[in-house]
Amino acid sequence: MTDRRTSRRDALKWLGGAAGSALAAPALAQGAAGTVIVIGGGFGGAGCARALKKLNPALSVTLIEANAVFTACPFSNGVIAGLRDLKEQQFGYEGIARDGVKMIFQAAAGVDPQARNVTLADGTRLAYDRLVLSPGIDLRWDALPGYTEAASERMPHAWKAGAQTLLLRRQLESMEDGGLVVMSAPANPFRCPPGPYERASLIAYYLKTKKPKSKLIVLDAKDAFSKQRLFQNAWKELYPAHLEWVSLSAGGKVTAADAAGLTLTTDFGSHKGAVVNVIPPQKAGAIAALAGAADRTGWCPVEPVAFTSTLQPGIHVIGDAAVMGAMPKSAFSANAQAKVCAAAIVRLLAGTAPAEPRLINTCYSVVAPDYGITVAGVYKPNNGVLVDVEGAGGVSPLEAPASTRAQEAAYAEGWFKTIGAETFG
Amino acid sequence: MIRAALSALLLTGAGAALAQSAEAPPGAAACSGCHAISKSVETPAPRLLGREPADVVAAMLAFKSGARPATIMDRIAKGFNEDEIRAIAAWYGAQKD
Ligand SMILES: Cc1cc2nc3c(=O)[nH]c(=O)nc-3n(C[C@H](O)[C@H](O)[C@H](O)COP(=O)(O)OP(=O)(O)OC[C@H]3O[C@@H](n4cnc5c(N)ncnc54)[C@H](O)[C@@H]3O)c2cc1C
Numbered sequence: 371m372t373d374r375r376t377s378r379r380d381a382l383k384w385l386g387g388a389a390g391s392a393l394a395a396p397a398l399a400q401g402a403a404g405t406v407i408v409i410g411g412g413f414g415g416a417g418c419a420r421a422l423k424k425l426n427p428a429l430s431v432t433l434i435e436a437n438a439v440f441t442a443c444p445f446s447n448g449v450i451a452g453l454r455d456l457k458e459q460q461f462g463y464e465g466i467a468r469d470g471v472k473m474i475f476q477a478a479a480g481v482d483p484q485a486r487n488v489t490l491a492d493g494t495r496l497a498y499d500r501l502v503l504s505p506g507i508d509l510r511w512d513a514l515p516g517y518t519e520a521a522s523e524r525m526p527h528a529w530k531a532g533a534q535t536l537l538l539r540r541q542l543e544s545m546e547d548g549g550l551v552v553m554s555a556p557a558n559p560f561r562c563p564p565g566p567y568e569r570a571s572l573i574a575y576y577l578k579t580k581k582p583k584s585k586l587i588v589l590d591a592k593d594a595f596s597k598q599r600l601f602q603n604a605w606k607e608l609y610p611a612h613l614e615w616v617s618l619s620a621g622g623k624v625t626a627a628d629a630a631g632l633t634l635t636t637d638f639g640s641h642k643g644a645v646v647n648v649i650p651p652q653k654a655g656a657i658a659a660l661a662g663a664a665d666r667t668g669w670c671p672v673e674p675v676a677f678t679s680t681l682q683p684g685i686h687v688i689g690d691a692a693v694m695g696a697m698p699k700s701a702f703s704a705n706a707q708a709k710v711c712a713a714a715i716v717r718l719l720a721g722t723a724p725a726e727p728r729l730i731n732t733c734y735s736v737v738a739p740d741y742g743i744t745v746a747g748v749y750k751p752n753n754g755v756l757v758d759v760e761g762a763g764g765v766s767p768l769e770a771p772a773s774t775r776a777q778e779a780a781y782a783e784g785w786f787k788t789i790g791a792e793t794f795g
Numbered sequence: 796m797i798r799a800a801l802s803a804l805l806l807t808g809a810g811a812a813l814a815q816s817a818e819a820p821p822g823a824a825a826c827s828g829c830h831a832i833s834k835s836v837e838t839p840a841p842r843l844l845g846r847e848p849a850d851v852v853a854a855m856l857a858f859k860s861g862a863r864p865a866t867i868m869d870r871i872a873k874g875f876n877e878d879e880i881r882a883i884a885a886w887y888g889a890q891k892d
Contacts, residue, residue, distance in 0.1 A: 425818060636803050702828050709824035716818070728822035728879070730871060732829070744867055748822075748874025762874030764868070781829075784838030788831040795833075 375621060403428045404719040407488055407498040409478045409657055411435030411463060413701040414504030414689030417708035419471045419791045426716045432472040432496065434488065435463065441795070443562065444701050445786050446531040449670035450539045451572035452580070452741060459531055465795020481661035483682040500715050503663060503670070503679075504689040504704065505655025506530075507561050510668070513651040525646040528569075529561060541645045542576060547642030548583040552634055554624040555590045556651045559669070561690050562700045563596035564735045564745065566649050571601065571737035573647075579588055588615045589636060589644075590622040596698070597745050597765050604737040610747035624648070646666075654691035661685060668694045674751035676714030676724045677707060686711050695756035697748055697749050703731045726751060728759075734782035742778030820882035822875060829867075834892065842886040851884035853879075 411433050419433040440461045448454040459559045467473050480489040487497045499699045509527060517525070526541070528534040542551070551573060555566040570588045579583045595601075605613050616622035621638025628635070633642045633664050651670030653659075663670045663679045670687040671680045677692060679685040688711050689704035697703045714724035732746040747763035748757040765779060818874035830843045843851060858872035859880075875883070 421824075539803070557891075584798065621801070677838045705828055706825040708821075713818045713824070725818070726819060728874070730822065730825035732867060733869075746867060748871060759874040763870050774866060780839055781866060784840050785829055786834075786837050788830055788838050788840065791831060791833045791836045792827055 375654060378418070378614060393478075395762060397418070398711050402426075402720040403430070404499040405430045405497065406432070406500050406502065406715060406719075407496060408433045408502040408504065409481075409488065410504040410506060410655065411437075411440060411466070411473075412504060412506050412689065412704065413789065413793050414506075414704035414708045416440070416463070416466055417503065417705045418502050418688060418712050420466055420793070420795065421468050421709045421712035422715060423470045426593070426711055426719075427470065429716070429719070431470070432467060432474060433463070433592055434474045434476065434478045434490065436477040437477070438463070438475050441531040441535075441785075442527070442790070443531045443565075444699070444789070446535045446666070447452070447529070447565070447569040447572045448674070448736070449531075449535050450528060450542065450569065451541070451576040452539065456532075456536060459535075459594050459699065461790060461794040463794070469795060473725055479660075480656050481657065483662060483683070486684055494495060499684070499719060501661075501680075501685045502711060502715070503655075503658055503661060503685060503687045503691060504708070505657045506690045506701075508650040508655050510651045510653055514624065514648070516627035516629065517648055517650050518629075521627060522648070524629040525627060525632065525648050527648055527650055529565075529649050529652070530714055538645070538647055542573065542581075543646045545581065545584065547581040547582070550642070551577070551584065551586040551645045551647070552641045552643030553586060553588045553647040553649070554627075555592065555649050557623075559590040559699065560652050562733070563698050563700075564601075564733050567597070567601045568735040568737065569594060569647075570613055570615070571604065571609070571735070574605070574613040577612045578609060582612075585611070585646075586613050587641060588613070588622075589624050589634060589641065590615060591624065592616055592622075593617045593619050596733070598731050599768055600735065600743045601735075603768065604743070608738055608741070621687055652690075654687075658687065658691045663687055664691075668691075673754060674756045675726060676718065679710050686715065696747065696758045697731055697756050698733065698747075700731055702733065702785075703729070705793055706730055729756065732785070734778065734785055735780055736779050738770075738779075741775040741776070742780070742782045742783075744778055807869050817886075819844075819886050820879070821881060822856055823883040826887075833877065844890045845892055848881070848884035848888035851887060854882055855880045855884070 408415045422431045442459045459735045469708050477491045479491045487495050526534045526538040528538040626635040654664045658664040670692045672692045677686045688697040688707040710727040715726050731750040736742050743766045745765045748759040829840045855872045858868040
């Protein structure tokens with residue numbers, strides 16, 4: 371079946387006319403059938419595929435994922451600092467398959483939004499009624515002169531977890547005490563706004579405890595960043611000798627990378643490191659552009675109720691790849707969007723209008739093993755974008771006893787286990 | 796209006812049966828990012844499934860007003876009004892383990 375004839379406007383009209391009885395609609399209660407394909411089995415896509423099947427077992431749901439094992443980025447900064455094992459970051463898809471989702475372990479190579487089909491790397495073509503894209507990010511190898519994919523083998527980004535995470539960890543481990551670590555952070559928007567600063571904190575923790583004569587310099591293309599005062603207070607308290615942050619106005623913007631010389635150039639000079647971690651500019655995963663769902667910025671504009679692409683019909687985009695207004699690019703956000711998107715798709719396939727959603731994000735960051743901080747937000751659609759619900763959200767208190775920081779660190783670990791189970795079963 | 800209809804529906808006996816399988820009210824799906832649905836997750840954040848709705852409502856209102864200290868729930872509870880909180884609590888209360 372296809373819902374192609376039911377436009378959003380029709381569906382909204384229908385809801386208005388039926389005086390809010392959408393929930394009791396027989397089609398929704400029984401579950402109208404349909405075929406949904408999800409591309410990308412990360413926090414957004416895997417969560418969405420599971421939620422779709424749970425909300426309506428009658429749906430045919432296929433999840434296309436390039437890798438048989440998913441390696442999660444949240445908490446991977448702990449792996450880099452030697453505090454965790456990479457295995458603790460990894461999830462299989464058995465639970466999702468058990469829920470009745472058809473798994474295809476291949477890359478999706480193309481999407482035809484008019485014909486509504488997906489072409490796999492092996493040439494197979496699969497038809498859908500609705501498509502969900504959650505491909506995460508790709509690194510922009512054209513954005514920073516000298517920083518090519520080959521260069522990342524010497525100067526790891528570690529912004530997609532896995533081999534790169536371990537490479538950066540090994541480089542830190544084999545560095546002599548006294549060696550300089552250089553990191554670069556990109557301009558907005560990028561995956562996980564507090565991520566570079568959590569990483570800086572945990573690398574500083576590693577240096578302080580294992581290589582006390584060493585130091586980390588963070589070169590930033592921004593003057594302001596997520597949870598800035600909380601991070602900077604913690605750095606002053608914990609790592610005064612081991613972490614130096616160079617803002618955009620102080621000359622932090624990296625303009626070129628030289629992998630052979632392990633050197634980053636800024637407008638103000640150059641920094642040669644014993645270890646260099648470049649977090650480069652990013653864009654939506656390549657399949658988004660191939661599907662015509664990404665705009666000139668490289669990201670995917672969507673409407674804020676069902677996250678349907680504003681560029682292509684029948685396609686929803688969630689997670690890092692999408693432009694989600696005030697919501698940051700995080701695993702928590704991707705998972706929350708996944709569940710909203712799944713519920714909206716079930717309704718659209720049943721010919722009813724999606725409900726106005728309310729979303730939550732919380733980003734935990736650990737600046738030391740027993741020191742956690744958070745930023746949270748609650749979001750709703752307003753004038754075509756997701757905005758902060760006023761009065762809600764915000765960051766951890768600037769002044770707080772060590773016991774509060776320790777509690778937040780413990781809740782952070784609990785969150786990672788919960789989101790892992792929520793996404794992968 | 797839709798939201799009020801929804802919570803009214805969920806609070807009736809017939810509503811409870813529907814809530815078991817129905818789509819969660821706005822916001823509820825995001826709570827399970829921290830409050831595990833699965834019993835097997837070891838986390839200090841308490842589970843919400845099957846909880847007495849009145850207790851969840853009372854806790855949320857106390858977080859919202861600041862009467863109950865919290866690391867994070869004060870900031871989250873402030874994003875919901877009382878009707879929305881009641882709908883979420885009713886839905887979680889109706890979920891079977
Ligand atoms: C160092 C670091 C720390 C972080 N810490 C946190 C944190 O503490 N909390 C938090 O909430 N978030 C954190 N994040 C952010 C989080 O990792 C991302 O926001 C999240 O993974 C986004 O989910 P997604 O579904 O959009 O993409 P992903 O989770 O990256 O999933 C995308 C999936 O799509 C697959 N894919 C892509 N293209 C194709 C294709 N063509 N065919 C088939 N499969 C494809 C990929 O293989 C991948 O599995 C962190 C990120 C980093 C880098």
